[in-house]
Amino acid sequence: MRKIAIALTKGGVGKTTTAVNLAAALALAGKRVLLVDVDTQGQAGRSLGMEPEIGLAELVMGDVEPEDALIEARPNLWLLGGGDGLAGLKRMIARKDFGGERTLREALAPLDGRFDYVLLDTAPGWDVLAVNALFYADEILTPVSLEILTLQGLQGFLGKIQAIQAYHPDLILRYVTPTFYDRRVKKSDEIIEQLKTYFPDQLTHPVRYSVRLSEAPGYGQTIFEYAPKSTGVFDYTVISKIVMKHE
Ligand SMILES: Nc1ncnc2c1ncn2[C@@H]1O[C@H](COP(=O)(O)OP(=O)(O)OP(=O)(O)O)[C@@H](O)[C@H]1O
Numbered sequence: 001m002r003k004i005a006i007a008l009t010k011g012g013v014g015k016t017t018t019a020v021n022l023a024a025a026l027a028l029a030g031k032r033v034l035l036v037d038v039d040t041q042g043q044a045g046r047s048l049g050m051e052p053e054i055g056l057a058e059l060v061m062g063d064v065e066p067e068d069a070l071i072e073a074r075p076n077l078w079l080l081g082g083g084d085g086l087a088g089l090k091r092m093i094a095r096k097d098f099g100g101e102r103t104l105r106e107a108l109a110p111l112d113g114r115f116d117y118v119l120l121d122t123a124p125g126w127d128v129l130a131v132n133a134l135f136y137a138d139e140i141l142t143p144v145s146l147e148i149l150t151l152q153g154l155q156g157f158l159g160k161i162q163a164i165q166a167y168h169p170d171l172i173l174r175y176v177t178p179t180f181y182d183r184r185v186k187k188s189d190e191i192i193e194q195l196k197t198y199f200p201d202q203l204t205h206p207v208r209y210s211v212r213l214s215e216a217p218g219y220g221q222t223i224f225e226y227a228p229k230s231t232g233v234f235d236y237t238v239i240s241k242i243v244m245k246h247e
């Protein structure tokens with residue numbers, strides 16, 4: 001079972017869009033996928049048209065059994081919802097004397113082997129939940145917005161990953177996925193070239209800028225449902241194949 005955190009400390013780079021649509025692509029390829037929304041914004045669930053009352057927070061705090069927290073959002077695609085409830089979970093973790101960073105890992109252990117993929121949509125910033133998500137995951141996919149990200153911004157995040165690797169050596173930055181790619185913008189290609197130099201093994205096919213991708217969550221639909229012929233479908237399908245190649 002592969003556990004992949006979609007993460008970057010910077011906001012608005014396409015983490016949720018990537019988590020939801022990569023999860024959908026893998027599910028359509030016949031994989032059993034769990035999407036975990038580790039964000040108080042609850043955007044991953046909403047992008048699938050759901051705002052579950054019970055989700056990750058209730059499961060981790062031991063209030064419910066996994067069966068009651070997991071929602072089958074689509075064929076092969078389950079959701080463990082995030083949202084406001086995670087604020088309480090953060091407080092609970094913060095109160096622990098030790099081992100707080102492994103709270104998620106311990107609570108989700110019973111799910112081991114039940115899925116082919118667990119994708120975690122993480123929040124921007126760096127807090128106990130972000131750290132918990134990275135202690136649970138074995139792989140990181142970092143979306144790099146070609147519009148707003150500087151390589152310096154990425155550098156800071158890499159330092160944080162290294163700090164976690166000291167305690168969780170299995171964790172690797174596996175994929176760097178350029179987002180908001182626009183061929184007409186010269187800067188886009190320049191940044192991709194730079195990324196190629198720094199991340200020759202991690203760099204994936206990019207996700208092109210697409211209005212359809214930004215519209216789909218408003219309808220509670222994945223890009224595969226909302227605009228099946230769009231570039232987003234093509235791009236996320238290619239990325240899913242890259243990810244599946246490493247099985
Ligand atoms: N390739 C794309 N083309 C156009 N719009 C996009 C693309 N990817 C994402 N968007 C839009 O950009 C905005 C930010 O994307 P998204 O919510 O996925 O980022 P995020 O990293 O999860 O943000 P946050 O850090 O707040 O959680 C959203 O409105 C989304 O619909």
Ligand SMILES: [Mg+2]
Binds near residue numbers: 121
């Ligand atoms: Mg998000």
